Amino acid sequence: MRVNILIAPSANRVYGLAAPRLAAAELEFVLAESAPGALVETSEVREANLDFLALEIDDEAWESPENQRALTSSLAYSPHVYAAFEEVGRMPAPNAERSYVDESPTLPLLQPIPLPNVDLYPSTLLSTLKYQGKTNEQFTALLLHLAAHAAGKAEALRDGTLRVLDPVAGRGTTLNQALMWGLSPVGVDLDKKDAELYRAFLKSWMRENRLKHTTSDTKLTVSKKALGKHFHAELSRSKSEQRAGKGQSLELYTADSTGLDAFLKARSADVIVADLPYGVQHGSKVGANLRRSPLELLRKALPAWSRVLARGGAVALAYNRHTTPADDVHAIVEEHGFELRGEGMNFRHRVDASIDRDIALARKA
Numbered sequence: 496m497r498v499n500i501l502i503a504p505s506a507n508r509v510y511g512l513a514a515p516r517l518a519a520a521e522l523e524f525v526l527a528e529s530a531p532g533a534l535v536e537t538s539e540v541r542e543a544n545l546d547f548l549a550l551e552i553d554d555e556a557w558e559s560p561e562n563q564r565a566l567t568s569s570l571a572y573s574p575h576v577y578a579a580f581e582e583v584g585r586m587p588a589p590n591a592e593r594s595y596v597d598e599s600p601t602l603p604l605l606q607p608i609p610l611p612n613v614d615l616y617p618s619t620l621l622s623t624l625k626y627q628g629k630t631n632e633q634f635t636a637l638l639l640h641l642a643a644h645a646a647g648k649a650e651a652l653r654d655g656t657l658r659v660l661d662p663v664a665g666r667g668t669t670l671n672q673a674l675m676w677g678l679s680p681v682g683v684d685l686d687k688k689d690a691e692l693y694r695a696f697l698k699s700w701m702r703e704n705r706l707k708h709t710t711s712d713t714k715l716t717v718s719k720k721a722l723g724k725h726f727h728a729e730l731s732r733s734k735s736e737q738r739a740g741k742g743q744s745l746e747l748y749t750a751d752s753t754g755l756d757a758f759l760k761a762r763s764a765d766v767i768v769a770d771l772p773y774g775v776q777h778g779s780k781v782g783a784n785l786r787r788s789p790l791e792l793l794r795k796a797l798p799a800w801s802r803v804l805a806r807g808g809a810v811a812l813a814y815n816r817h818t819t820p821a822d823d824v825h826a827i828v829e830e831h832g833f834e835l836r837g838e839g840m841n842f843r844h845r846v847d848a849s850i851d852r853d854i855a856l857a858r859k860a
Contacts, residue, residue: 496557496581499540499547499605500570503577507631513844514633515539515548518575520840521637522550524856525573528644530565532556543602568653571610572676574636580605613653613676615732617704620671624696630770630813635672637842638811638854642766645809645836645856651765652676655743660764662752662800663792667693669768670745674730679744681759683752685723690749694726697745707731707742715750717757723750725758753792756799765808767800773815773850789819790827797831801859809836809858816843816851824855833857 502518505511519537526534533556540549556562570576580603588600621632639659643652651657655677661669664682666689673680684690694712701708708730715725726749731742748758771789793812804810810833814824825835835857842854 496552496554498550498552498566498570498608499542499580499582499603500550500575501577501579502546502548503575503633505631505633509845509847510631510633514575515546517637517842517844518548518573520842521573521575521641522569524641524837524840525569525644525649526566528647529569529649530556530559530562533562533566565649567608567610568649569640570608571613572636572640572652574633574640576610579608579610581608582606615677616675619704620675620700621668623700624666624668624671624693626666629666630668632668632672634813634852635668635768635770638768638770638813639669639672639676639766641837641854641856642768642809642811645811645858646766646807648765648809652678655679658763658765658805660759660767660800660803661769662755662767662796663769663771664693664747665689665770667697667747669770670747674743674745677743681746681748681764683748683750683755683759685749685751687724687749690724690726690747693747697728701728701730707734707737715748715758722754722758723748725749752799753796754799755796756802759803761802762805762808764804767804767808767810769800769810770813771815771819773818773852789814790823793824793827797827801831801833804859806859809856812855812857814853814855815849816853817849821853821855828855828857832860834860 502514505514523534523537533553535551535553538549540547570579582603583606584604585601586604588602643649643657648657657678659673659678659680661682664670664684667682670680670682698710708728710728713725714721715723726747728745729742731737736742837856844852846852
């Protein structure tokens with residue numbers, strides 16, 4: 496069977512141009528993990544003056560309810576999928592010149608594929624905060640989606656139990672995406688200004704959307720040593736959800752990410768999603784100092800990150816190839832006991848003249 500996908504529009508024109516290719520790589524990876532053998536191939540096609548990403552699905556695999564669920568779930572969580580249709584036949588194109596039947600122009604008969612709604616909140620959670628250097632929301636969702644499947648945690652993503660850590664949280668783009676999907680994320684960042692702006696935004700957004708919520712701000716102290724600050728939020732969409740214990744939580748630590756294993760429990764995260772500093776406009780923070788080398792941050796921080804990651808957990812690292820060579824990223828990851836995943840999948844794409852962005856996926860052995 497063939498599934499034709501309309502690619503979701505993007506506010507970023509450059510990212511939008513790369514979206515069909517990124518969607519193909521994304522779906523090839525996540526379906527290979529969740530429904531092996533179901534996806535035969537992908538291709539870009541044009542029908543009735545519309546561009547589609549076409550997925551050829553093995554007919555026998557499609558008969559499995561588990562594979563159907565994996566496919567519709569993968570499409571629902573993909574930030575690149577606007578709508579999906581099963582091609583159930585062909586029909587003669589109207590007003591087209593006809594010769595032999597086999598040569599007559601045709602159009603596909605498309606039946607919409609119902610996809611589960613995976614977003615819990617209004618899009619303002621993702622789009623309201625705007626600032627220089629903010630990561631594209633679609634790319635953030637791509638990182639999180641890939642990480643969940645690299646860890647073999649597709650079911651945990653769906654049921655809200657996936658434990659997400661962003662050790663370079665910045666102003667919370669990844670944290671917000673995790674909240675949007677019903678998860679309870681943890682973030683760490685040393686930048687006090689970024690942390691304060693994010694806390695202020697989240698508190699305001701929860702009030703404006705009338706969520707049932709509580710927050711607290713406390714000092715982060717370990718063995719009588721002050722390490723920073725800890726922000727905690729509990730939120731629910733309604734009183735009934737709150738009473739039923741169906742709410743979410745968020746933790747944000749304003750502290751040094753290279754030592755986060757001092758205040759986070761060992762093996763307390765299933766996935767680590769990190770948009771590493773690109774070393775262009777924004778430096779990377781190592782201890783109290785600002786450095787320009789993202790590799791220095793990765794070398795120093797990865798041991799602590801690994802200790803809080805569960806066995807079989809995965810990391811999804813976004814980096815800038817102009818300042819962070821891919822071979823160096825892969826070498827550091829493998830030195831710390833990770834196995835690279837998704838090799839051969841092309842997630843590389845241009846952001847601007849100074850940022851050539853790529854993704855490293857790896858699983859903890």
